[in-house]
Amino acid sequence: MTYRYAVERTDRSALASGQVLRSAPGFPGFPVRLASELFQRAAVHVGRTSVRLWDPCCGSGYLATVLGLLHRERITSVRATDIDPDAVGLAARNLRLLTxxxxxxxxxxxxxxxxxxxxxxxxxxxxxxxxxxxxxxxxxxxLSHEAAVADVFTLTEPVSADLVVTDVPYGDMTHWSGEVPGSDPMGATLASLGRVLPPEAVIVITARTRRVALPEGVRALERVKIGNRAAALVRARDLAS
Structure with missing residues (x-):
């Protein structure tokens, strides 16, 4: 099932990239209202009053920090990881704004x-x-938070997170790094997350594309489309191999 994005009228201008949150060239922001919409949809599927949030392709940490500020009452901890040490350094500075x-x-x-x-x-x-x-x-x-260097393709240790929200590289301002396995980095990302997350965790993966391609046999809990961005919500246990 595909859902169209419903516009909120709440003013979120303080959360614009570069306003209070720090920005840098090559680290794009993310539509604030869409981020909130995706979080709320996914939280329903998690089915808990509070969640541990993780962004495994965090870049500047903008998306994770925005969600922490918007939904503090629903989030108990925020984890942000990326393969790029410079990105993680910037993410750590943004996550500090959660205090x-x-x-x-x-x-x-x-x-x-x-x-x-x-x-x-x-x-x-x-x-x-x-x-x-x-x-x-x-x-x-x-809000408890952590920023760390990690390659999303080579995750091995279990990660205690209930909800993943991540905007993956799309070849314009951002690019995949590390040892990208095969020709499907999106599928490899999902497979890796499925191996390390609790079975009931929910993953929201977004990209600038018409439709997020999921591994064969995996059905989305929901799909969301707005403008040139698409998102899919999936359950971790459905990705575990």
């Missing part, structure tokens, strides 16, 4: 930039950081 201390540091950094460079827009960004800190506190406070 009051990290948001306070970011607010101070933006206020200093506004003062030193005469950029009024930085004052607005600093106020956004303060607003995110208030929201985080109201939703449950600091």
């Amino acid at each position: 009051a201390e990290g948001l306070a540091e970011r607010e101070g950094e933006l206020r200093r930039a506004a003062r030193d460079f005469g950029r009024p827009s930085y004052v607005e960004r600093a106020e956004d950081a303060r607003g995110l800190a208030r929201g985080l506190a109201e939703a449950g406070g600091d």
